[in-house]
Every structure is written in C-alpha cells, then in structure tokens.
Amino acid sequence: MHEYGVTESIINTLKKELEGRKKHKIKKINLVIGKFSGFSPESIDFYFTILKKNTIFNNAELNFIIKDIELECPECKSKFVSDSVFAVCKNCGFENKFNIISGNEFFIESVEIDEEE
C-alpha cells in the first residue's frame, strides 16, 4: 500500500520539474528502482494507472530500470549480483554482512516529452 504515496510523489516531483515548459505531452517516465529498495514496480504501475487519469500524465507510461542487488565482500572485495542481501561470497566463502553496492536505488532518472509546435 505504501506505493500509493510514492506514486503521488513521482507525479508531484515531475509536475514541478516540468513547470513553465512550453506545451508538451508527457510520454515516458524513466524510473530507477533497486531490488532492495522496498518498493514494487507492479504496485507503482497499478497506482500510476489510476492517478494519471485526467491529468497531464494521461498519455504517459512508466519505464522501470531495475537495479540488481550488487554486493561487495568485505573480506576479499569481490563484487557479485545476488538475489538477496543474504549471500555467500563465491570467491572466499564469506557469509556475514556484505556491503550493498546497489539495489537501494529509487529515483526518477528522466522524463520523455513531445513538445507541441
């Protein structure tokens, strides 16, 4: 349920970002989302479909750029992609707390618009 609030945040952030531009149609929103961010792309998409109706986002689609969970072994410094933060280092066998290199991302990368003549 917490995706409702963040979908509103995405819309409000972009409204501010696009303020003062000449007439345009918003086509695509590129959203970077890590697998350990705690947010679900499916849910954001669901709420976006509801919230965009009759707004300037009516024709817009969300494009999710999914970032894998990448861990760094604090012992041997090797980096690898993992399904979760619980992992075993493939290089040295370490299995405690890894440094999370990526997977926590959650930001609006860009927006694609068609400017009207």
Added chain:
Amino acid sequence: MKKINVMKEVLSSNELIALQNREYFKKNNTLVLNIMSSPGSGKTSLILETIKRLPDNKILVIEGDVAGDIDAKKIEKSGTDVFQINTYDSCHLNASMINTIVNKIKVKYDLVLIENVGNLICPVEYNLGENYKIVILSIPEGEDKPVKYPKIFEKADLLLINKIDLIDYSDFDFNKLNETLKKLNKGLKTLRLSCKKSAGFEELIKWIKEKAGDLSRINAV
C-alpha cells in the same frame, strides 16, 4: 521526443522535511527515537515502561495509528504529553506528519518517542527526523522475521526482544536470530526485556541516556 534528465530521489521531499524536523529537535537538544515493529509486539507498553523510568525528563510521545486513539489515551493516563496521528489510508508515518506536530510543540522536550504504525515494511522507508531507529521483535513472532522483512532490521540502530517472559512457551531460537543478524546488521545492539514483567529495562535506559549525550547524528534511509 525530448528527454529531460531529472535525477531526483522519489522520497526527496520527505527527506527534506525530515531534515527540517531534525534541525528543530537538534536546536532544542531533543533526542528523537522512531519505534517500529509489527502490530502487537509491545511498542506502547515499551513507551509506558520507558517513561516510568525517566521521571526527571520532559518527554513527548507521538502515537501513529491508522485509526483511533487507544494508545494516546494510555499515554495520557500516565501524565505524559502525547499527540495522536491517524494515518487513515497510509501504512506508515512520514516526515510531514511529524512536522505538523513540530509546529504545535510549545515546550522544550528532552526526549521524543515516536510510535510508528505497526508494520515491518513501510515505516523504514520514511525518515521522520529521528536520531535513531528502534525495532521491537517479540518472542511469539519468532526469530525468522529479519529473514522475511530484512530492510527494517538492516536499518535498525537498536533491536529489542520483547515478551522474553514467554520464552518457555515458544520455539524462538536465539542462535538462528544471531546468525541472521550477523548477515544483515553486524554488531546490532540487541536487548532482551519484558514489558509485562517490567524487566530488563536497565540496559535500555542506559542506552537512551548515552544517546541523549550525542544528538549530532542524523539518521539516513
């Protein structure tokens, strides 16, 4: 088609307000603790037991619930200042909700205890302007919760194991819990207590007093 770079954190507006809250509390030398757990693990009982042990401090409690003021009434009965926030359709507190309380505060508090909405998922995503995040795990919930809900335990500054008086009636496995925590949040301070039996609070009070002496820290998601 024209591409416009935005590069903005989705939660940046929450972060900004959290920082404003933090600045306010810092200016007033107030220690702020964000208490999170699943429903029924003992957040309100923990707050009541804690304020009982800090009679010389000016304390404010902020209660977050989807609906109702049951918890706020319990706090009020103890004679402690309390604000109730009802989140209605939202499953967590956010910085803006705390900011509305900040705007109502008329006196200087030593300690603000924020009871977040009972939920192990969403509350951890939203900084409120707290110094530290406390997570409660109660014995009946089982030791596997950090495996199932890793993020909140990864971000915790202090883990309290409540309802320790029920250990004899439970399969709760501390070895398994410690193994998980080593992988998730190495060195996480963990205290065992019982609100029901009013036991095990010495260490918690010591921790709070220590932290009250170092208010410079800003919590980050």
